[in-house]
Amino acid sequence: MTVLADKSLEPHRLTSAQRVLSILGVFDTENLALSLSDISRRTGLTLSTTHRLLNELRRWGALSRHSDGKYSIGLRILELGTLAPQGGQLREIALPYLHDLQHATRGNIHLGVPEGHDVIYVESLRARDTVPVPSRLGGRWPMHATGTGLVLLAHASQEFQEEVLASKLRRYTDRTLTDPDALRHFLAEVRKSGVAIVQSQLTYDAMAVAVPIRGPRDRVVAAVGITVPLGSPSPHSLVPVLAATSRSISRALGAPSAVTDAGGPRQTAHWQVREVKYSNSAGR
Amino acid sequence: MTVLADKSLEPHRLTSAQRVLSILGVFDTENLALSLSDISRRTGLTLSTTHRLLNELRRWGALSRHSDGKYSIGLRILELGTLAPQGGQLREIALPYLHDLQHATRGNIHLGVPEGHDVIYVESLRARDTVPVPSRLGGRWPMHATGTGLVLLAHASQEFQEEVLASKLRRYTDRTLTDPDALRHFLAEVRKSGVAIVQSQLTYDAMAVAVPIRGPRDRVVAAVGITVPLGSPSPHSLVPVLAATSRSISRALGAPSAVTDAGGPRQTAHWQVREVKYSNSAGR
DNA sequence: GCCCTCTTTCCGTCCAGCGGAAGGGATTTT
């Protein structure tokens, strides 16, 4: 129960900012509400430190406290999160088009952006009467295991691709693409055809179609995807409508290639973001 | 330009946690991307401190940095925000019903929860072909100025209500309810009728209808509202469908009063939250 | 060219944050 060995092995001297962040970091989909001592144990911080920081975080609104004494992420964080340019902003612009897409196809629609080696879904519209997919707004999945992720990966820098391919690629089903060579081949196909079509990458009963969305300098900034039950009528039939959606959103973001001269006075939202680099999760 | 007076007046010694939070706090809808010196100025922190903290925040993913050197809120925060029980969780459960509601009414739909003296919209579905309302996911508005806010206020504790009524109530239009007595009367009406119907509270060209959503101990935990253009056919006609939506969501949250015996094996999501207190923004 | 603003790095000082410890409350076990 005591952790003498650990303490001596890891230098884990933290900066005070890191302590604060490590507290926020213990919350995840499986740990939505935690007690003081839970948090203290999971962060490795002492009780008194944790206690003090929790109070500061709560006072600010980053955490809320329930009647049973447990802490959860507070609404102030939700509010903050919508200010992320690749999140709330992009979502805001894309949402109407995504709604149209959902009406037209009745599938699960995802809007994904890259972070580290993962995709984050900044929107996830679920069809009620189809296969339940394990996706949610704010969800994070490895790029190599989702349709949208593979599209993003395909359009990332060569260097970044190799970095991802060299990392440990988790296998979710026996059809998950994990072989670097197979992936390289697949990504080349995606670049050539402009669309990624995959089956049973994450779960056995689903297949996905995804295409890139481009922003200002025609850089790929996001990807839209549809997930439908395995065995649905040809996924290829979804490509045209997906492509149209992608083009609409890209135009709204100001992508040069998507702007038609005869487009008329169609309002083009000026996207605040200049460019967000694909960054490796390692940081530093 | 210099702030000598301020510095001497306020003791503003900050804790290190507060410094971190104050950096996050400078981002808002008007300041989505800020430079190091912007942030330094707005927080009052020195350049070197700001610089160090920004790097730590960026490394963790709380902030991202653009090609022009400016910082924005990062996706990790968006991801975290969806873990807020009153946010992501509630939204997840309510979303299908809200979609139905939108189909049935073609209005702007809001799902609001209380925070401090404000409502936060944890979902905002906009109708494309109607009056543009200044609302967005994650948006924050004073309770007294929105339909959903008034519903939440009406069902808050007496003490909390008086606290809000005693505060400075901003007037957005000349029809915004700001008189404490008029508000007390209105809130009593809302409790009695179970619905709030208001006009031109926030903007002149809109009216709103809102009803409460109840959770576990039959406490009011959220409110759904529809906003339609001023002059639409009787807003009263929206009440039944809104009430039905509210009831469905309340049942899904486990509200005793919404559970019908003959309801069948309808799946009732167990809501993680026990209870979240209405808290005054002052903290401490 | 010069000037101005912004970013990055370095380093010595000092005090704020840290963690141990003790106390209080609630619940369960013997």
Next chain:
DNA sequence: AAAATCCCTTCCGCTGGACGGAAAGAGGGC
């Protein structure tokens, strides 16, 4: 009912990390 566990909260003395000044580097505009 006493004892044994938990968990939360508060207090306080010590120390090492955070802080801010300063200076150098990097653009950009005039």
